[in-house]
């Protein structure tokens with residue numbers, strides 16, 4: 001029988017429904033969708049696993065596009081930047097909204113009506129859901145793009161290439177998603193390719209992703225070992241056959257009985273898969289044990305929807321020990337509709353997610369704690385004598401709180417700020433306070449983004465993802481608050497004005513390039529464009545070299561900067577010369593000279609400005625051992641990614657600027673503006689070291705600001721910044737004159753995966769030719785030392801024996817352990833090593849040549865390390881030669 005997908009879903013529903021129910025039309029306008037009918041999901045995977053190809057099918061089957069976009073032709077919806085289309089890779093996360101099942105194909109329940117009692121056994125996927133899909137990039141250089149997206153996801157689909165199996169980048173992103181407690185399901189894609197090995201991939205899931213694969217579908221090969229034509233569904237006990245050369249919307253469903261006549265081996269394997277699935281679920285879910293007993297211990301008689309319920313319960317467990325696995329080949333249009341059903345059926349709605357983490361004045365807690373007035377050690381002005389009213393007014397006034405998780409420059413609509421709302425609703429035209437930039441701006445227009453269409457909406461409710469246009473400042477990663485009574489000139493009271501949703505740590509950039517506008521008249525356009533790039537991607541950093549006047553753009557990897565360069569020159573048509581991409585070395589000082597005091601008295605913009613300061617500098621590891629107290633209200637500490645500390649003592653100025661102590665400040669200055677000025681001055685001085693002009697790392701600057709001697713009625717923030725910069729520069733020079741500083745180089749923590757047979761040569765190459773330090777081989781010690789792949793503190797990794805994992809045999813390989821990739825020679829080994837970044841440039845090609853193309857690796861910045869005099873000379877000679 002040939003059927004459309006939704007009809008087949010209904011057929012199943014009909015078999016399992018207890019009471020009759022009406023088919024009703026549904027009101028599914030996205031802004032009003034009930035929270036339980038929203039899925040905020042991401043697609044994560046290794047580069048080229050097929051994320052974009054799968055996304056395009058999702059949009060097509062959901063009815064949001066009329067033709068299937070093709071990555072290879074450059075006609076996809078989600079990869080919309082010219083640079084992405086040219087390279088066929090995803091760089092920017094794009095969030096797209098669609099409905100699944102399509103509204104006109106659902107077994108719909110009027111959303112205003114109470115759900116029938118039997119709802120809990122109707123698959124959720126019978127009813128149209130609002131899916132917000134975030135496509136994330138797969139390349140390691142864009143890991144922070146992935147991290148930023150992960151923060152707003154409620155669930156994720158991990159796509160694996162059925163030929164390559166679990167790859168290094170997948171493992172990394174999988175683990176990061178685990179840190180955010182994001183429930184995940186897996187789609188084994190590209191099963192149409194020669195060399196596809198479903199079974200081996202399933203076993204790799206168990207071993208490398210540390211969860212029990214729950215095989216929900218098995219591949220269906222024509223005549224048992226021919227072309228990939230469909231899947232065997234272990235949940236609903238049926239075969240689903242896709243017709244070749246069609247758009248994949250026609251699927252033939254075969255019952256087990258039909259299959260037993262036509263393809264008995266396949267039917268037998270589906271039954272085996274069902275037995276394995278029920279057994280696996282019984283180990284983790286009491287509900288399944290009960291069902292099993294209720295159905296007289298017959299694995300095959302348990303209804304499909306109840307299996308889905310059990311799977312859902314296990315997927316939502318934290319940590320997630322069971323990983324549902326689905327099969328397909330998106331490019332051949334096989335397997336995408338059941339995957340969409342699984343998204344709706346198995347992944348959580350926003351209300352099933354843990355309360356989001358926030359930070360407030362450096363303390364962490366959850367948003368719910370804040371809203372309920374139970375946030376730890378929170379002091380609010382309305383607290384009287386330590387007694388607190390139930391929900392303090394400062395908290396009750398929070399009308400909405402959202403995370404700007406992505407800023408995109410759209411050629412037609414201008415800057416789009418993608419937000420996820422966590423509480424309240426963002427209303428069209430409301431005033432938003434940006435707690436990162438401390439700026440207020442209006443949100444003139446709100447949109448829901450469909451595949452090729454933006455629909456203007458009046459509000460973005462809690463749990464939803466939407467787009468704000470017309471914002472002038474908001475950057476990727478900023479927290480936005482709507483606050484009762486706030487106008488463009490006011491802001492929420494402290495500490496609400498410091499609220500940060502799900503803050504993430506971005507490591508220091510380790511590559512940089514110089515940018516010079518072709519002419520003076522081009523300068524403004526170049527700088528404006530750079531400002532947009534930085535709003536989009538705060539892991540890019542911009543600085544101006546004081547001596548050469550050159551602008552430097554720094555980033556996470558060479559591809560990261562290459563893309564920025566492409567966007568600057570090609571998308572924005574900026575006319576500038578861009579230098580070669582180089583490694584960002586640092587330098588540090590060796591000794592701490594005596595403290596230095598300085599006063600500035602100067603006419604700035606026609607007005608006398610006056611300020612004084614006292615500073616001292618020291619290498620961080622040789623700082624005085626008296627521990628600075630972060631909660632001391634008279635000391636403010638900033639720590640930068642480069643390992644620099646800026647410690648500001650302000651003895652007679654209490655940090656809470658609402659306290660009477662602030663009366664020591666000059667007119668128009670608050671303590672916040674004073675601290676920002678000192679921080680800016682010190683940071684500017686640290687941007688260029690006295691030894692070779694590299695930025696400083698691991699350097700501590702201690703600033704003493706005595707209100708009585710350093711502040712005057714004429715003190716301005718510009719004067720404070722200038723005097724601080726010059727005093728810190730003088731101290732750094734003094735230190736270097738007394739004992740020359742040292743250069744530092746970025747060192748990477750690398751996790752490398754190789755076959756047993758190449759282990760020796762890779763380790764040898766790392767330790768002798770590249771000056772790396774091998775920290776561990778496999779084993780738990782490697783995991784504890786590798787932040788990219790480690791679990792959260794206290795979390796134990798599940799170690800799974802692959803022979804205990806059920807997977808159907810691969811027709812193209814034998815079933816012995818060795819042929820499945822678990823024999824002596826093919827055994828995957830993991831090496832964790834610290835290696836200087838310089839030695840890792842172009843490493844992938846070298847690794848491939850050492851491992852016959854099978855080795856993969858991921859790396860993170862582990863910090864900066866002092867260089868020996870010899871290495872320092874070599875690097876400087878190489879740089880000079882290059883220049």
Ligand SMILES: Nc1nc2c(ncn2[C@@H]2O[C@H](COP(=O)(O)OP(=O)(O)OP(=O)(O)O)[C@@H](O)[C@H]2O)c(=O)[nH]1
Pocket residue numbers: 045046047048049050051052053054071072088089090091137138139189190191192193328329330331332
């Ligand atoms: N044979 C086959 N090729 C596929 C399949 N899915 C994707 N491809 C091809 O694999 C290549 C990569 O696909 P993409 O969809 O761009 O992969 P991606 O994961 O989005 O890649 P990035 O955006 O670079 O991370 C393209 O050439 C696709 O045509 C599949 O099911 N079978």
